[in-house]
Amino acid sequence: MARVFHVTAGSSRSGRRRAEETPRVAPTPRRGGIVAGYLAPHPPHLVYAENPPQNEPRSTGGWEVLRWGYEELRTRLRAHEPDVLVVHAPHWITMVGHHVNCVPNPRGVSVEPIFPHLFRYHYDFRTDVDLAEAIVEEGARAGLVTSAMREDGVRVDYATIGALHLANPDWDLPVVSLSANNNPYYYSDASLAEMETLGAATRRAIERTGRRAVLLASNSLSHLHWDTEPDLPEDMGVERPFDHAQYAGDMELLQTIREGPTARLKEAVPRHIEATSSETKAGSLTWLLAAMGWPAIAGDVLAYGTVIATGNALVEWVAP
Numbered sequence: 001m002a003r004v005f006h007v008t009a010g011s012s013r014s015g016r017r018r019a020e021e022t023p024r025v026a027p028t029p030r031r032g033g034i035v036a037g038y039l040a041p042h043p044p045h046l047v048y049a050e051n052p053p054q055n056e057p058r059s060t061g062g063w064e065v066l067r068w069g070y071e072e073l074r075t076r077l078r079a080h081e082p083d084v085l086v087v088h089a090p091h092w093i094t095m096v097g098h099h100v101n102c103v104p105n106p107r108g109v110s111v112e113p114i115f116p117h118l119f120r121y122h123y124d125f126r127t128d129v130d131l132a133e134a135i136v137e138e139g140a141r142a143g144l145v146t147s148a149m150r151e152d153g154v155r156v157d158y159a160t161i162g163a164l165h166l167a168n169p170d171w172d173l174p175v176v177s178l179s180a181n182n183n184p185y186y187y188s189d190a191s192l193a194e195m196e197t198l199g200a201a202t203r204r205a206i207e208r209t210g211r212r213a214v215l216l217a218s219n220s221l222s223h224l225h226w227d228t229e230p231d232l233p234e235d236m237g238v239e240r241p242f243d244h245a246q247y248a249g250d251m252e253l254l255q256t257i258r259e260g261p262t263a264r265l266k267e268a269v270p271r272h273i274e275a276t277s278s279e280t281k282a283g284s285l286t287w288l289l290a291a292m293g294w295p296a297i298a299g300d301v302l303a304y305g306t307v308i309a310t311g312n313a314l315v316e317w318v319a320p
């Protein structure tokens, strides 16, 4: 007889009733830690094309294959039942140290400075302040310069908002957002080494606080792009890779991702940055994989497409 049906006291009738009321299978405790990571790029065009109520400009669509990929990403993300989304984004640029947003309820309008006619997004979300502060502490303990950003009203950058909207347009999960310390637009070969340390610190903070976390690396891939825009921004008749070398560089990286294990990316990512000016030089992807402990798995490429010629891939890694 299974232990849960063992009657120790009372009549046979009450024992039977108690047995009927007892769940046959004890619920599996929800595991904390990092449960999955996603490469989740943030082109403002994808948000513009979706016409969410938070974004002021209106569109007729465009970039559908990438947006369908994000629909799949959302389904998978929900299935992981995270407590929190932790995002590293390249356009919250901090010149000194790694900053973590510790404002409990960031709200305001995020504007893409180059494409203000496409992205003026009204945001209002909750921060997991306990986890945010734990990342600041763990980073400092590991020797990094870190800072807790507590200035209410500081505008949240479009790379953070774009990735978070596309991954979870309901905004019903708390967020922790990290800045990009290594400025990719001023230095050609920003060091990724610190992202290893920041990733490990992020993991320790998540485990220490018992959170069940999904990580988002808000990075595009190849990053050369057009300098003119068609009259209709979503004119897909002019959307294509910048050139074959940029496309081939992205495919080489994605093939490595699809084959796994992730440790191969320690060499492949810097090579890809050199070949394609990839936005991953901001470090978000390296941070994500370091936080996950460079798992010996393949990534699942959910979609690839270009946005004003830049390469963009949606990739899932599920923690083993």
Ligand SMILES: [Fe+2]
Binding pocket: 042, 090, 091, 159, 220, 279
């Ligand atoms: Fe970007």
